[in-house]
Amino acid sequence: MILDGKFGKYGGAFVPELLIPALEELEKAFLKYKDDEEFNKELKYYLREFAGRPTPLYYAKNLSEKLGCKIYLKREDLLHTGAHKINNTLGQGLLAKYMGKTRLIAETGAGQHGIATAVIGSLLQIPTEVYMGSEDVERQKLNVFRMELSGAKVNPVENGSRTLKDAINDAFRDWASSSDTTHYLIGSTMGPHPYPMMVKHFQRVIGKETKTQILKNEGKLPDVVIACVGGGSNSMGIFSGFIEDKEVELIGAEGGGEGLNGKHGSTISAGTEGILHGSLSFVLQNDDGQISEAHSISAGLDYPGVGPEHAFLSSKGRAKYYPVTNEEAIRGFKLLSEYEGIIPALESSHAIGMAEKYAKENKGKTIIINLSGRGDKDVDILAKLMGVKL
Secondary structure, rough: OOOOOOEEEEOOOOOOOOHHHHHHHHHHHHHOOOOOOHHHHHHHHHHHHHHHOOOOOOOOHHHHHHOOOEEEEEHHHHHOEEOOOOOOOOHHHHHHHHHOOOOOEEOOOOOOOHHHHHHHHHOOOOOEEEEEHHHHHOOOOHHHHHHHOOOEEEEOOOOOOOOHHHHHHHHHHOOOHHOOOOEEOOOOOOOOOOHHHHHHHHHHHHHHHHHHHHHHOOOOOOEEEEEEEEOOOHHHHHHHHOOOOOOEEEEEEEEEOOOOOOEEOOOOHOOOEEEEOOOOEOOOOOOOEEEEEEOOOOOHHHHOOOHHHHHHHHHHOOOEEEEEHHHEEEEEHHHHHHOOOOOOOOOHHHHHHHHHHHHHHHOEEEEEEOOOEHHHHHHHHHHOOOOOOO
């Protein structure tokens, strides 16, 4: 490979030899087209006219008064398909087209990446298959139906914990035998090089817009930027705009699950260094190096690993990562719904919950929360927890 794909010691490409040619082909194509005028003209067109960029940076007046801080929401939930995932799928989908690939595959947890891939397959008329853990298929039925409506085939995965980790495993198995014609469209800043670098590149638009918008609105940078972290694409997207601004705190809200008995998805908070899905990062594992089962009320944060650049930012102290429990996330879900009339995804609700905790100790600060997705897909889950029959 041309680059080593490392963030300090984290990252790299720890994969079977069979996958090296496919990764080298992808790296070469990405480095060729990321600065290509025609490619970027087409990408910007679709981001604007199809996805709906730029997204607003909304001043949440009621929530600000409630929490005693000045709170802004980066409204990625307003994008087509309802989440930030469309930024990356447009970029990678176009890259696949330019590479001459005739099939797309993807993994998904909460279903948002699966939907975003499905609609790009429809848009570009490339046949698409999505791997999804059967447990996630059950708790995200609406998103499964939306994928199928867009023409994608959804493959339920019955292996292991039947969640995101296992969906990724099956997608890699598929790609290993079909890379000549197939592009594996990974949805987060995880996996082997060049995926963490490439996904961050396509999500950087969030951070660029946010920085311009907050300077226009406030005339200064925020005190803190908060985003939820599973694999890490929405957080890396918004963090990228502020990494060089040392006075801005960067906080990642991980899935703290039940907060008991080790049942959580707080990879950086509770994990150790290890290799998962082709890169060195922090993972949830036992003393023998066997991957532990992650748990979060949010399917999108139910992942026992994290993108290697997040591991690097944590090791350098540039970003801090904290677990947010299911209870705190549900409180965040209710807070934003009741005070602003905005229903957030359960993933984004972890960032709201983190912001509430931060605000208690930091009154008067300016906080930007990346509202990575909308909560339509999670209403059934919340209704059951609240004893409401829909």
